[in-house]
Amino acid sequence: MKRFAxxxxxxxxxxxxxxxxxxxxxxxxxxxPTPRGVLDSLWAGFADHSFWIAIAVSMKRMLIGYSLSVVLxxxxxxxxxxxxxxxxxxxGLLVSLQSLPSICWLPLAVLWFGLTEKAILFVVVMGSLLSxxxxxxxxxxxxxxxYGMAGRNLGAHGLKLFWYVLLPASLPYILSxxxxxxxxxxxxxxxxxxxxxxLGLGQLLMMGRDLNDMSQVIAVMILIxxxxxxxDGLVFKxxxxxxxxxxxxxxxx
Amino acid sequence: MTPNAAHQSPLTSDHRCPIRPAPAxxxxxxxxTLVVPLRHVNRNGIPKVSLDGISxxxxxxxxxxxxxxxxxxxxxxxxxxxxIVGPSGCGKSTLLHLIAGLQPATSGKVLIDDKxxxxxxxxxxxxxxxxxxxxxxxxxxxxEFGMKMKGISKAERNERxxxxxxLVHLTQFKDSYSHxxxxxxxxxxxxxxxxxxxxxxxxxxxxxxxxxxxxxDLLHDELERxxxxxxxxxxxxxxxxxEAVRLGDRVALFTFRPGRIKREFVIDLPRPxxxxxxxxxxxxxxxxxxxxxxxxxxxxxxxxxxxxx
Ligand SMILES: Nc1ncnc2c1ncn2[C@@H]1O[C@H](COP(=O)(O)OP(=O)(O)OP(=O)(O)O)[C@@H](O)[C@H]1O
Ligand SMILES: [Mg+2]
Numbered sequence: 235m236k237r238f239a240x241x242x243x244x245x246x247x248x249x250x251x252x253x254x255x256x257x258x259x260x261x262x263x264x265x266x267p268t269p270r271g272v273l274d275s276l277w278a279g280f281a282d283h284s285f286w287i288a289i290a291v292s293m294k295r296m297l298i299g300y301s302l303s304v305v306l307x308x309x310x311x312x313x314x315x316x317x318x319x320x321x322x323x324x325x326g327l328l329v330s331l332q333s334l335p336s337i338c339w340l341p342l343a344v345l346w347f348g349l350t351e352k353a354i355l356f357v358v359v360m361g362s363l364l365s366x367x368x369x370x371x372x373x374x375x376x377x378x379x380x381y382g383m384a385g386r387n388l389g390a391h392g393l394k395l396f397w398y399v400l401l402p403a404s405l406p407y408i409l410s411x412x413x414x415x416x417x418x419x420x421x422x423x424x425x426x427x428x429x430x431x432x433l434g435l436g437q438l439l440m441m442g443r444d445l446n447d448m449s450q451v452i453a454v455m456i457l458i459x460x461x462x463x464x465x466d467g468l469v470f471k472x473x474x475x476x477x478x479x480x481x482x483x484x485x486x487x
Numbered sequence: 488m489t490p491n492a493a494h495q496s497p498l499t500s501d502h503r504c505p506i507r508p509a510p511a512x513x514x515x516x517x518x519x520t521l522v523v524p525l526r527h528v529n530r531n532g533i534p535k536v537s538l539d540g541i542s543x544x545x546x547x548x549x550x551x552x553x554x555x556x557x558x559x560x561x562x563x564x565x566x567x568x569x570x571i572v573g574p575s576g577c578g579k580s581t582l583l584h585l586i587a588g589l590q591p592a593t594s595g596k597v598l599i600d601d602k603x604x605x606x607x608x609x610x611x612x613x614x615x616x617x618x619x620x621x622x623x624x625x626x627x628x629x630x631e632f633g634m635k636m637k638g639i640s641k642a643e644r645n646e647r648x649x650x651x652x653x654l655v656h657l658t659q660f661k662d663s664y665s666h667x668x669x670x671x672x673x674x675x676x677x678x679x680x681x682x683x684x685x686x687x688x689x690x691x692x693x694x695x696x697x698x699x700x701x702x703x704d705l706l707h708d709e710l711e712r713x714x715x716x717x718x719x720x721x722x723x724x725x726x727x728x729x730e731a732v733r734l735g736d737r738v739a740l741f742t743f744r745p746g747r748i749k750r751e752f753v754i755d756l757p758r759p760x761x762x763x764x765x766x767x768x769x770x771x772x773x774x775x776x777x778x779x780x781x782x783x784x785x786x787x788x789x790x791x792x793x794x795x796x
Contacts, residue, residue, distance in 0.1 A: 383589050384619030388633035388684060389609040398636070402623040481622045482666025 264446050271449035272456070279453060284438065288454075289461065292423060292434040295351075299358030300419045304412065307363050311370025312396075325371065328364055336361030336422040340429060354426045354434075361422025362415035369411020373404040406477055413470045420462050435461075533601045534562040535720045536586060536688060541595035543581060555581050557745035559595070565687075566718045570731035572778060573741025574785040579724040580616050582746070583690045586722065587613040599688065609637060612686040614694045616724075618677040620665040626676050627652065627661040633684035651679040654709060670697040678706070682713065691723045695730065704762060707733055711759060728778060729771040733762045740777055743785040750777055 249269055256268040263271065279285035314320045314328070339360040343353040377400070385399030427436025435458055442450035477483070541559040544552040555578040563569050571579050584590050586597055588607040597604040599611065612633070620629050627648050634644045652658050655675035665673055674697055681689060695703045711734065714721055725731050731738045738752045752774055756766050 380615060380617050380619040381621065383584075384615060384621070386589065386607045387587055387613050387615075387619075388680070389607070389636035390632075391607075394636060398632075399621070403621070405623070477623075480664050482664060 264448050267449040267452055272452045275447070275449040275453040276456070279438075279450070285454075285457065288433060288435045288438045289457070291432075292427065292436070293461075295354055295358060295423055295434065296419060299355045299423065300362055300416060302355070303359045303361075303363040303415060303419065304366055306359070307366025307415070308370050308401075310363075311367040312374060312400075314367070315371045315374035321371070328368055328371075332364045332368070336418065337425040337429070340426060344430075349430050349432075351432070353430075354423070354432060357426040358419050358423045362419035365411050365415035365418055366408075369408040369415070370404070373407035373411070374400070376407045377404045406481060406483065409470070409474060409477065413466065416465065416470070417462065420458075420465075424458060534598075535565040535567070535600065536563040536722065537561070537596075537598040537601070538582075538586070539596040539598065541582070541585060541592045541597065543578070543585065543590075543593045554745040556585075556592075557747050559746070559748060561739065561748065563720055563722060565720055568714055568721045568723065568734055568736045570735030570738045571722065571724045571741060572726070572728055572731050572738060572774065573746065574743045574778070574782045575726070576785065577741045577743050577781070578746030579741060580692050583613055583692050583722065583724060586688070587611055587690055589613070609633065609684055610686055611688040611690060612681045612684045613690040614677050614681045614692060616692040618673055620673060620676055620680070622665055625662050625664055626657060626668070629665065629676055630679045630683050633680065637684070647683050651683045654682070654713075655679045655706070671699060671702055674698060675702075675706070678710075685717075686719070688720045688722065691721065693725055694723075696726070703730075707762065708759065710734065715758070728775045729762055729767060732756070732767050732771045732774065733760050738774055740774060741781070743781045743788070749781065 252269055256263075256266060260266070276285070314324050336357055339357050340353070343356040343360075347353040347356060381399055381403040382395070385395050390399055423434070424436040424439070427434035428440050429436075435454055439451060439454045439458075442448070442454060538559050538561040541556055542554070543556040544554045547553045559582065561569075571582070573579055581590075585592050586604070588597070588604045588611070599608075604611075621632065624632065630648045630651055631644050634647060639647075648661075649658070652661055655678055657672060657675055657679065660668060660672065660676075665676065668676065674694055678691075678694055681691075695706060698706065707730070710721075713719070721734075723731070723734060728738075732754055735754050738754060740749045740752070741747065742749045752770070754770060756770065760767055
């Protein structure tokens, strides 16, 4: 309750300042929109379904791209972690590649796949693959060896061992990496969508710019932040809480 | 089934002398090939577990080799209860890992029913010293795990899970997670999990170390009963010599690094035995004298001569 009150006060003040600045008319409305204008844009966007469609298209790309990179990243990470040679060579490469903003993969993706859905997905995958791979690799190393031994001892082998033992055992160690991967994928997707016309939230953002409609730009930006926050707050926080409950880990504050 | 129901181990004989070194180790040093005494092989003449010249060295951090086990030769007959005692760090856990097939020996062979062990197998289940319960599963799911891996039907799994949880008195905790249990309760879960797989050979690494005396006595009785009823072969590692005498048909005493079998003792006391019984205490004292020698050696190695005085 107290927390909620603090947030309420903070956001009222923020909107208040915004309102005053807008009312002072220091900048023209196409540079600095009013809260009312942004609210209207949001309303209109949802009313004519364009926002819903954009959200659906973007989320679908996220789900496909992120799932792909989780599966690939886990396989890659496990592979790297289980091989000394790979760990020493490829481990370093992966970390250095992570400094590359994923949008840098777009020219390559466009040359390979053309201006298609695949190119966007490729950028999303590249945005999160490294985080997941590195998380899986370190998770595999940090995970106590006893779980793998106990699993083998009780008759788990190969895929069963991975699915029933190694994966759940490493989950607390890779969860933050999975979360980071999601955040990176989200950013990559929006930048990708901004660069070539393809529906989605990124394109709505660019459309706002093309139409000189600052209210829409701000509205879409708010949407992007809120969706990112909701996924983090609802999906990942829930997984985290359930893990902490099962494992008896101290809740992160 | 009352835990104290009188039962006679098939291995108990009517010897007057309750304790004596096994004949084989008496006539030959433990490093030589052990001549298998007859009583340690089953009807077909094939021992259940057989260790042939097992040696194992670990690589230490400075790059040198640490010889943990040195030429271990041991036969365990089907249905035998073997206890292993030895000072801390003498390689007892390592030996159980080898038998479980979790790591390969540097040299030598582990044979089960005369077939060489090439990895893990559900005919041998190890209760780890660290237990290794899965924290993401409930107590019930932990107990069920081995059966699930074997592809046993859900109905039978439920039934067996309930049975073994009742056996270790943890029925009410079926849906708890292991971090919600006490150390002793966790040990009992690990015991139930291992028993539920119903292995031929049960490898136990100090499974009762964290139990209070009452629970431990109870589980001694239960283990002895399960063992005599099911004819399982048990290799049981413990620090507690009395516990070894209480449970074992035979006690193998290990030397401090490198681990070798210093001596074997056949425990001919009638069953069921009591931990507090004077004959158990007497037998334990004899083994303890030998063990103390080894513990002193280990202390000397770690702290120098002063510490031992
Ligand atoms: N993974 C490992 N790497 C290097 N050395 C090891 C490893 N595991 C065990 N050792 C060494 O091997 C020796 C035997 O270890 P082990 O755990 O088998 O002893 P133990 O007899 O079970 O001792 P305790 O009674 O304390 O459990 C020890 O000296 C230990 O330092
Ligand atoms: Mg040990």
